[in-house]
Amino acid sequence: MQLAALVNSALDAPESGNIMRHELGPGRNKFPFSKAAETLCFKLLTMKLVFIGIGDRGRGWLRRVGDRTDIEPVGVVDPSEVALQAVAEEFADLNLPAFSTVEEAAAVIEADAAIIAASSWTRRENGLAALEAGWHILVEKPFALNFDDARAVVDAGKKKGLAVSVGQNYRFHAGLGDMQKLVAEGEIGALGHGVFVRHHKRYAGQTYQKTMRHNYLWEMGVHDLDMIRFTLGLKPLRVSGYSFLPPWGDFEGETTVSALFEFENDIKVSYFGAWASHIPEYLWRVDGSGGSLRLSNRLERGHPDDGEWHFVDPLGEFPGDYALLDELIAVMGTGGQTSTSGEDNLWTVGMMEAIVRSTEAGGAQVDIAALVEGE
Numbered sequence: 001m002q003l004a005a006l007v008n009s010a011l012d013a014p015e016s017g018n019i020m021r022h023e024l025g026p027g028r029n030k031f032p033f034s035k036a037a038e039t040l041c042f043k044l045l046t047m048k049l050v051f052i053g054i055g056d057r058g059r060g061w062l063r064r065v066g067d068r069t070d071i072e073p074v075g076v077v078d079p080s081e082v083a084l085q086a087v088a089e090e091f092a093d094l095n096l097p098a099f100s101t102v103e104e105a106a107a108v109i110e111a112d113a114a115i116i117a118a119s120s121w122t123r124r125e126n127g128l129a130a131l132e133a134g135w136h137i138l139v140e141k142p143f144a145l146n147f148d149d150a151r152a153v154v155d156a157g158k159k160k161g162l163a164v165s166v167g168q169n170y171r172f173h174a175g176l177g178d179m180q181k182l183v184a185e186g187e188i189g190a191l192g193h194g195v196f197v198r199h200h201k202r203y204a205g206q207t208y209q210k211t212m213r214h215n216y217l218w219e220m221g222v223h224d225l226d227m228i229r230f231t232l233g234l235k236p237l238r239v240s241g242y243s244f245l246p247p248w249g250d251f252e253g254e255t256t257v258s259a260l261f262e263f264e265n266d267i268k269v270s271y272f273g274a275w276a277s278h279i280p281e282y283l284w285r286v287d288g289s290g291g292s293l294r295l296s297n298r299l300e301r302g303h304p305d306d307g308e309w310h311f312v313d314p315l316g317e318f319p320g321d322y323a324l325l326d327e328l329i330a331v332m333g334t335g336g337q338t339s340t341s342g343e344d345n346l347w348t349v350g351m352m353e354a355i356v357r358s359t360e361a362g363g364a365q366v367d368i369a370a371l372v373e374g375e
Contacts, residue, residue, distance in 0.1 A: 046071070047070060047072070047328070047329050048112045049071050049072065049074065049114065050073075050111045050135065051077065052078075053077070053140075054084070055118075057117040058083075058118070061117060062087070062094075064321060073091075075096055075097045075109045075111065077105050077118075078118070084098045097109060102114075103133075105133075112135065112136060112332055113163075114133075114136075116138070120142060123139055123140075123143050123145070124153060127139055127143065127164070128152065131153070131156045136163040136164075136328060137157070137165065138166075138167060138324055138328050139165070141166055141226070142218050142352070145218060151346065154342040163331050163332070163338060165324065165341060166345040168226045168340045169320060169321045169324055170226065170227050171226070171340060172319060174318040176231065177316070178312060178315045178316075179284070180231045181315055187291070188290050189291065190288055190289040191286060191287075191288045193268045194231075194270070195269070197272045198274070199274055199281040200220060200274065200280055209251070210251055210252055210253075213253040214355075215253040215255060216243070216256060216275050217254070217257050217273075217352055217356070220273060220275070221355075222352060224271065225271070225348055225352060228284070229351070231286065232263055232286070234263040234264040234265060235263065235264050236261050236350070236354075237263060237264060238261070238262040238365050238368060240259065240365040241259025241260060241355050242259070242359050243355055244257075248276060251275065251276070255274060257271065258272050259271045284296075291303055293312075298311055299312040324338070346372050347368075350368050350372040354368045
């Protein structure tokens with residue numbers, strides 16, 4: 001609303017009278033524009049977007065923005081000629097300029113932002129290069145494979161006054177969003193403890209994750225741990241645990257994580273996540289003084305009075321991946337950051353880094369807060 005008022009005022013167009021409703025894309029808010037302001041405001045809110053890394057996930061982002069009128073793809077970057085050819089064939093109608101490096105792209109095209117979906121171990125170099133080009137960035141998780149790299153990208157964004165956003169899209173899924181809302185509103189009273197379990201049946205094949213040492217932790221655990229932190233709304237303080245490899249599966253690195261986290265307010269969360277599971281299973285449960293919440297296929301609430309689980313009706317709309325794009329557009333030019341900012345995500349990266357350090361120390365407890373806050 002503030003942007004519409006500003007543009008209307010700049011064009012001496014009254015906000016009352018001949019007003020149009022212009023919807024900017026799936027999941028976007030609607031702003032009231034005068035006819036005179038609509039063209040200018042549309043131009044201002046069109047994000048020129050570069051896609052860095054155009055494997056399966058990167059091409060998925062290209063498909064996702066296809067129905068958006070507020071996003072203009074302006075180029076793709078990937079060192080693989082095979083990947084560039086795949087984009088040229090699937091998205092021939094876009095006729096996108098293709099480059100092998102960010103630096104090459106930045107020298108030729110004008111852009112507002114970049115989505116970085118390149119391999120995990122290239123996230124730091126691509127993130128820093130995109131920020132140097134003056135682009136806001138939305139980086140797939142994990143946005144770095146160690147805490148120092150994550151901090152370097154965040155600091156570079158601050159120095160440039162650009163948004164660093166992380167693709168923690170699970171926050172925008174309905175069940176988790178509802179769970180977080182109920183916890184925040186105190187619907188289950190004072191929190192006491194939680195249990196998060198995810199058994200995933202997945203094989204490495206020829207993917208780059210095959211040789212990644214802590215592959216579950218960095219590729220899926222990053223979602224799990226961010227979900228826990230988002231739900232509780234508290235800082236993780238300490239952790240003890242292990243990342244390890246059971247004697248089956250085709251990964252060369254560790255496929256299983258078991259840990260005990262301590263959060264603010266003396267809340268404990270037991271965590272287990274694994275690729276190498278024969279039967280998939282997922283459960284995220286939180287218990288408080290006034291009841292319990294558990295999320296699996298659907299969100300349920302447990303009532304102390306009857307000892308039964310009851311399904312929770314959806315509390316609102318959650319736009320999924322679209323929300324990541326919406327938030328990035330909303331902060332462009334404001335100096336602000338998204339709700340999944342790199343700064344905020346340092347706590348999630350810190351949780352993962354602390355498990356790695358605990359594993360290397362034989363399961364010893366690691367201080368997450370000291371790691372993140374530099375104490």
